[in-house]
Amino acid sequence: MSAGYFSALSHLECSRTGERSEADAVQGTSAAGAPLLARYDLERVRARVTREEIAGRAPDLWRYREVLPVRDPRHIVSLGEGMTPLLPLPRYGAELGVPGLLMKDEGLIPTGSFKARGAAVGVSRAAELGVRGIAMPTNGNAGAAWSVYAARAGLRSLIAMPVDAPEITRRECVVAGAELYLVDGLIGDAGRLVAAAVAGREGYQEVSTLKEPYRLEGKKTMGYEIVEQLGWRAPDVILYPTGGGVGIIGIHKALREMRELGWLSGELPRLVAVQAAGCAPIVEAFERGERESVPFPDARTVAFGITVPKALGDFLVLDAVRETGGTALAVTDEELLAAQRALARAEGAFVCPEGAACFAAVGRLRESGWLRGGERVVVLNTGSGLKYPETVAVDVPTLPVDGRIPARP
Numbered sequence: 032m033s034a035g036y037f038s039a040l041s042h043l044e045c046s047r048t049g050e051r052s053e054a055d056a057v058q059g060t061s062a063a064g065a066p067l068l069a070r071y072d073l074e075r076v077r078a079r080v081t082r083e084e085i086a087g088r089a090p091d092l093w094r095y096r097e098v099l100p101v102r103d104p105r106h107i108v109s110l111g112e113g114m115t116p117l118l119p120l121p122r123y124g125a126e127l128g129v130p131g132l133l134m135k136d137e138g139l140i141p142t143g144s145f146k147a148r149g150a151a152v153g154v155s156r157a158a159e160l161g162v163r164g165i166a167m168p169t170n171g172n173a174g175a176a177w178s179v180y181a182a183r184a185g186l187r188s189l190i191a192m193p194v195d196a197p198e199i200t201r202r203e204c205v206v207a208g209a210e211l212y213l214v215d216g217l218i219g220d221a222g223r224l225v226a227a228a229v230a231g232r233e234g235y236q237e238v239s240t241l242k243e244p245y246r247l248e249g250k251k252t253m254g255y256e257i258v259e260q261l262g263w264r265a266p267d268v269i270l271y272p273t274g275g276g277v278g279i280i281g282i283h284k285a286l287r288e289m290r291e292l293g294w295l296s297g298e299l300p301r302l303v304a305v306q307a308a309g310c311a312p313i314v315e316a317f318e319r320g321e322r323e324s325v326p327f328p329d330a331r332t333v334a335f336g337i338t339v340p341k342a343l344g345d346f347l348v349l350d351a352v353r354e355t356g357g358t359a360l361a362v363t364d365e366e367l368l369a370a371q372r373a374l375a376r377a378e379g380a381f382v383c384p385e386g387a388a389c390f391a392a393v394g395r396l397r398e399s400g401w402l403r404g405g406e407r408v409v410v411l412n413t414g415s416g417l418k419y420p421e422t423v424a425v426d427v428p429t430l431p432v433d434g435r436i437p438a439r440p
């Protein structure tokens with residue numbers, strides 16, 4: 032093991048019962064069927080590393096290695112993920128009445144979606160624990176990310192996705208050599224097929240959302256980065272497009288770890304779970320005052336990455352929102368597509384429809400007064416608009432070669 036490298040991973044903990052389990056073995060969910068959370072010896076981290084030391088490290092997510100699960104750096108599988116820009120959006124922010132609006136742009140990460148974070152850490156740890164193949168249902172981006180990281184790690188990958196998932200994600204899986212199946216249904220249907228297949232396959236681990244503990248650890252680094260990029264201060268509000276909820280649960284976990292480490296003081300930011308009106312189970316549960324969602328019927332939205340009718344970690348999303356004084360709201364496809372276009376025109380950023388949902392939500396929350404004008408608000412743009420070309424209709428003239436472009440537009 033290289034000198035100085037160290038992970039403070041100590042054990043896994045059931046997110047429902049708190050029951051502990053062994054971290055250095057391949058684990059799925061807890062005995063209670065709930066997600067397992069990785070726990071670290073934060074005292075040791077505090078004694079061994081400072082924020083200033085972290086600032087001097089390479090600009091990728093492995094800069095937070097002490098609070099990541101990989102024990103031996105030789106197992107790290109990296110394509111350069113992490114430390115994405117936190118961009119001010121002054122013009123669009125002013126249009127919305129939120130001049131302190133910022134975008135954490137995950138469109139600039141390998142594979143063009145923040146799923147690369149979960150894949151980098153999840154695949155690295157799976158390889159470290161001796162897994163030989165990973166298997167997962169996906170709405171597209173996660174499958175693409177896990178396929179390429181698995182390829183780089185020399186692992187096999189078995190992926191199943193709905194036929195309606197963004198087409199480019201199929202090609203990403205195929206080019207990386209994944210065994211890919213398209214399913215005429217939703218992500219839950221794909222999940223049932225994958226679970227049945229994995230049961231009979233030696234060496235494969237099922238890595239569905241929150242059914243293994245380490246994808247969450249990769250995604251939590253968004254929380255560390257936002258706080259580090261703001262000079263070790265939290266913003267007032269963070270909005271997140273919520274499907275399975277791993278990102279928002281991860282950011283909440285990161286914030287609490289940083290507070291315990293003494294790296295962050297004061298109030299935690301209010302966390303906002305944004306969903307699409309066509310698939311809003313967590314928003315409905317929030318509004319009903321419940322801690323668990325019910326499966327959302329006939330789920331459908333252009334923001335395909337957040338088409339998750341029932342999330343295993345719904346209660347953790349709801350806890351994150353409530354404990355931080357946040358909220359949950361849904362926007363329509365029409366609203367999110369309008370926001371996608373308005374943002375691109377004002378700031379030159381082509382965001383994915385999921386990210387656009389959060390921008391639409393900022394507008395709504397400012398109008399209602401829930402967001403105050405002077406607040407520092409971070410939107411997670413979880414992916415590049417380039418992965419969703421069909422979200423922009425192109426209605427322009429085609430000219431003959433001897434045609435003429437008008438003197439004025």
Ligand SMILES: *Cc1c(COP(=O)(O)O)cnc(C)c1O
Nearest residue numbers: 172274275276277278336385413
């Ligand atoms: C997967 C995905 C989401 C939702 O992420 P969860 O962590 O499952 O809530 C949001 N946006 C994009 C682009 C995605 O691919």
